[in-house]
Amino acid sequence: MVDYRTGQIGQLVRVLKGKDAGTLSVIVERVDDKFVRIADGDKRKFDQAKRKNLQHLELMSWISEEVVNSLNETGRVTNGKLRHAVISFKQFTDTRTEEKGD
Known part of the structure; x- marks a missing residue:
């Protein structure tokens, strides 16, 4: 079982500070127990990932397997895959919100 509270590679996050x-981003690297590097593939590209304190992020219970697999295989991930992960998460949450409203 994955502990979503610790910030996993490929995990979606909402920036709080x-x-x-x-904005939504994806964790692309764990720096240490306190810091991660995030990117969204759009405004924040993989090559310019932002170092962020975990306390300044809202960790979502969604991990993009595409991002995880790409990082494990090559050590890199395309900005397109990061954008796709963020868009997929938005569509998933929008669908769940609509279902609750009905």
């Missing part, structure tokens, strides 16, 4: 507050 800073100029990117409110």
Whole structure:
């Protein structure tokens, strides 16, 4: 079982603090127990991933297997896969919100 509270590679997060507050990103690297690097493939590309304190992130219970597999195989992930992960998560949450509203 995955512990979503520790910040896993490929996990979707919502930024709570800073100029990117409110945006969704994907964890692309664990720096240490306190910090991760995040990117969204759009405004924040993989090569310019942002170092962020885990306390400034809302960790979602969604991990993109595509991102995880790509990082494990090559050590890199395309910005397209990051964008796809964020869009897929948004569509999933929008669908769940609509189902609850009905």
